[in-house]
Amino acid sequence: MSPDPRHDLDLVRTSADQLVHDVQLLSADQLAEPSLLPGWSRAHVVSHLVGNAAGLTRLLEWAHTGVVTYQYADIEAREASIQAGVGQPAAALAAQLRETTDALLGVAEQLTEEQWQSSVRLGAGGQGRELAAAEVPWRRLVEQEVHNVDLAGAYTPAHWSPEFVHRLLAEVTDLYLTRSDIPALTLDALDGDWSAGSGDPAQAVHVEGPSPALLAWLTGRSSGEGLHVHPGPLPTLPPWF
Numbered sequence: 073m074s075p076d077p078r079h080d081l082d083l084v085r086t087s088a089d090q091l092v093h094d095v096q097l098l099s100a101d102q103l104a105e106p107s108l109l110p111g112w113s114r115a116h117v118v119s120h121l122v123g124n125a126a127g128l129t130r131l132l133e134w135a136h137t138g139v140v141t142y143q144y145a146d147i148e149a150r151e152a153s154i155q156a157g158v159g160q161p162a163a164a165l166a167a168q169l170r171e172t173t174d175a176l177l178g179v180a181e182q183l184t185e186e187q188w189q190s191s192v193r194l195g196a197g198g199q200g201r202e203l204a205a206a207e208v209p210w211r212r213l214v215e216q217e218v219h220n221v222d223l224a225g226a227y228t229p230a231h232w233s234p235e236f237v238h239r240l241l242a243e244v245t246d247l248y249l250t251r252s253d254i255p256a257l258t259l260d261a262l263d264g265d266w267s268a269g270s271g272d273p274a275q276a277v278h279v280e281g282p283s284p285a286l287l288a289w290l291t292g293r294s295s296g297e298g299l300h301v302h303p304g305p306l307p308t309l310p311p312w313f
Contacts, residue, residue, distance in 0.1 A: 077188050080209035081180055083236070087216040088173045091121070094220060094227055095166040103162055108222040108293060117222050118165045119157025123150065124215050125172035128208050132179040135190040135205035144196040176212065214240060221293050229288035237283045241266065244290050244312050255307045259286055278302050 095118055103115040112120075127143035127150075134141040144150040157165055187205060194200030194211075203211075217236055220227045241261075245268040248254050256271025260280040269276060278301065279286065285298035289306070296306045 075206045075210050077180065077206045077209045080213055081177060084173070084209055084213050084216065085177065087213055088170070090227070091216050091220050092166050092170050094223060094225055095162055095169060098162040098225070100161060108224050113158065114223050115158045115160070115165065116154055117219050118169065119154045121215060121219055122157055122165065122168045122172050123153035125169070125176050125212065126153070128212050129172065129176040129179050131192040131194070131208055132176065132183065132205060134192050135187045136179060136183055140198070142196070142198045143194055143200070147196045150196050180209065218291060218293065221288070229284040229293060232284050232287070237287050238266070241283060241287045241290070244287065247312060248290070251310070253310055257307070261286060277307055279306065
């Protein structure tokens with residue numbers, strides 16, 4: 073199904089409001105504490121989100137103007153943008169998050185239907201995946217929703233909307249099913265008519281549970297809380313991105 077960027081921009085706005093609110097509540101000590109991402113504090117996560125918004129805005133500007141503008145000039149520029157926010161107070165980071173998100177939304181509103189179909193390329197120096205500009209709002213929504221969970225605060229996978237879970241669950245399992253380093257799996261959501269599988273069903277580990285719990289485990293945001301597995305234990309999965 074083709075993405076609907078206008079619809080996804082509305083979701084980005086709502087998600088960004090929640091994210092900015094949650095960041096504003098963090099104290100200096102809490103910002104310095106570990107996030108769910110190994111080696112990153114909460115401040116690293118927020119600073120990455122600021123840089124990601126700016127980078128995705130550059131991709132939308134590419135689609136709007138036709139002038140090639142990469143998400144990040146190179147790996148060093150990406151890392152520098154992350155480190156720039158570490159040590160700043162929550163109010164400053166929240167303000168930067170709001171400013172860069174508003175800038176992304178502002179550029180997005182200028183795109184024509186034809187420009188939304190323009191091809192851009194993710195990553196530092198354009199080394200990542202090619203995609204239509206229409207996919208950029210969805211990519212931003214995924215960043216906001218998943219990394220808000222990485223802040224290890226009140227926002228958890230249980231707060232993800234059913235639409236978000238359904239879409240990302242399909243995307244993540246599609247990616248996994250094409251990989252040779254994934255063990256044979258069958259996945260069943262107990263709260264909806266959804267299932268997926270990979271490998272030989274006779275050899276597969278069967279995992280079932282609520283959709284948000286399945287998505288949290290598949291994306292490395294939980295160790296499998298709320299899931300049932302047989303035969304156990306849950307297999308260790310490689311990173312999904």
